[in-house]
Amino acid sequence: MLIEPFAGETVGSVFRRLATRNAVPAGELWTTIRHERPRLPLRTTPELVPRLVEQLADLPPGFFDSRRADRLFVRCVHVNWRHSNCSMCAPLPAPITRCRRCTNGEPVEVRTRAGAVCARHRRWHYAGADRDLARAANFFRAERCLTGTLWERGIGPDTGELELATTLIRATDLGQEDESHRTALARHYPEAVRLVALATEPWAERFLANTNVGPIQVAALVEAAVNAVTAGTSHDIDAVRASFHAEGRETVIGLDWPMRLRHGRSPGLDDLGRRILTFAPRVRATLLRHTDARKPPARQPRPSSRHAQV
Structure with missing residues (x-):
């Protein structure tokens, strides 16, 4: 059969x-x-x-x-180092489980341009789950952002950024630090997607990529971003965008305490910021992963005519 x-x-x-x-x-x-x-x-x-x-x-x-439409975007030489789902260089996303309603209950694994939410049946299906989301409009907005804006930055459900974001959000609630990534993502998906989207915007990319920006400044940025997305207001998010700039060896931070910091000076982190500081290198590497450029696969050398005749 x-x-x-x-x-x-x-x-x-x-x-x-x-x-x-x-x-x-x-x-x-x-x-x-x-x-x-x-x-x-x-x-x-x-x-x-x-x-x-x-x-x-x-x-x-x-x-x-694989279909080109399903590939995660990547920077490569074929499009002048811009992000693209190049058929030669762009990778496929990690396998994910499809919505059980779509598959009539069968466990099906696919590699397509999709996240953790089925908009058709309004279900949460990440890692084989099947949870009703009928009244959770924020989850559908997050799904559109993931498969749209974030996908075109090379970010998918399992490329690492969402896992980092849920870890950062859980750090605001000490009572939930021991829960699994699967459970945390199911609770914090909208906030995690918003945090990744904010922290991978071009201004944040420039800030994090500046070698004169130290781990304390990185922690300050991420702390502010986490607080903004958990607060859930566009005003707080706009304030973060406007407040972090790196100029040579100076970092300009202008949230509640407008200041100009020399490299290495502390901006006065709170408890969340100090926890983030303990894994600042991982934060930086993960949030800049999508900026890595891909080289096309090396071509196999053609056999010489002498070998071809053997």
Whole structure:
């Protein structure tokens, strides 16, 4: 019996569903394949034979070839180092589980331009969850921001920025510091997306990339950004945008205490800022990850005519 595949479905997902549909353990199906291809590893790894899985599932050749529209944007030489979903350089997002309502209850894994929310069925589906979001308009706004603005900055559900953002937001509530990332993201998704969007805007990118800006100033920026997005007002967010500028060896911070700081001087962090300061290098590296440039894959050298004749 065959299955109906979903757009962007992974090789492993199709393989597992095909085995389940035919009441064959996935390990047994893999053993059968290894009888024909004994060099394959003992561990069930259908990702190594996508063309064979296409044949088993009666899918058209090339079904598992990724669509450019699903790729995360990246800076590369092919577009003058601007962000683009270049077919040669841009990576696919990490696999995510699809909404169970969309798949009629089947566990399906895809690599598509999507986040953690199904707008069609108004469900939270991250990591296999299935939670009603009928009255949570802020989650749908966050999903549009993630798959729009953030996607075009190279940021997806599992590229690291959202995990960092939930960690930073949880730092404001000591009673929730021990919860898992999955649980925290389900509670703080709108705030986490807003925080990532704010902290990866061009002005913030310039501030964080300035080598004369030290960890204390980084902590001050992130502290202000966390407080602004958790407060939830556009006025607070606009104030953060207007208040952090790096000029050579001077950092200008002008929130509640307008000041001009020399490199290394403390802006007077509160408890949240001091906690952020303990992992400032990780904050900086994660929030600047999307600015990294990609080089195209190296081409394999062409064989010489002498070798070609052998």
